[in-house]
Amino acid sequence: MKSKLGKLTVGMVFNQSEPQSVESMQRIQKLASDNNINLIYLPVNSSADVQLVTASLLSKNIDVFFANPDNVVFSSFETIVQSCSKKNIPIFTSEAGLVARGALAAYGADIYQWGYQAGEQAAQYLKTKSTKDMHWEMVKVRKRVYNPEVAKKFGLSIPSNFQPVQ
Numbered sequence: 001m002k003s004k005l006g007k008l009t010v011g012m013v014f015n016q017s018e019p020q021s022v023e024s025m026q027r028i029q030k031l032a033s034d035n036n037i038n039l040i041y042l043p044v045n046s047s048a049d050v051q052l053v054t055a056s057l058l059s060k061n062i063d064v065f066f067a068n069p070d071n072v073v074f075s076s077f078e079t080i081v082q083s084c085s086k087k088n089i090p091i092f093t094s095e096a097g098l099v100a101r102g103a104l105a106a107y108g109a110d111i112y113q114w115g116y117q118a119g120e121q122a123a124q125y126l127k128t129k130s131t132k133d134m135h136w137e138m139v140k141v142r143k144r145v146y147n148p149e150v151a152k153k154f155g156l157s158i159p160s161n162f163q164p165v166q
Helices: 019-034 047-058 071-075 077-086 096-100 111-128 148-154
Strands: 009-015 038-044 064-067 091-093 105-109 142-146
Touching (some): 019 038, 038 047, 047 064, 047 077, 071 077
Parallel strands (some): 091 105
Antiparallel strands (some): 105 142
């Protein structure tokens, strides 16, 4: 993506009452800084606030919207899609389900594989009855998916290492 004004500007909303949403926003903030990307983020507390907060974010000349996969974004994603579509702003995310619902592309955890990975840890615990050799793990399998209809709408060609969302 190229910026309209020079430095790429990404906008996102995050649920400030969900610790994982706050942590995700902070990680994205660091990644944006490390990659010379301007990140504008606004807190949102409930799905009732999403339309107004998204409109405020879109008024700040963002180039793309990043849909942080938290509960508020999940429950009001169609509102975000509608608002971004009116301003011709593509949506990126890290969750394939949101791509199926209207985001352009995602690179993120394969939710099925993530659950399988957690199941393996549960099975280890059930066999050993101990957490001694268990440790926190990042998700191991990540997917790159895109929405062909949305890519066509924005006139974008997607790299070959991305698969169409199913």
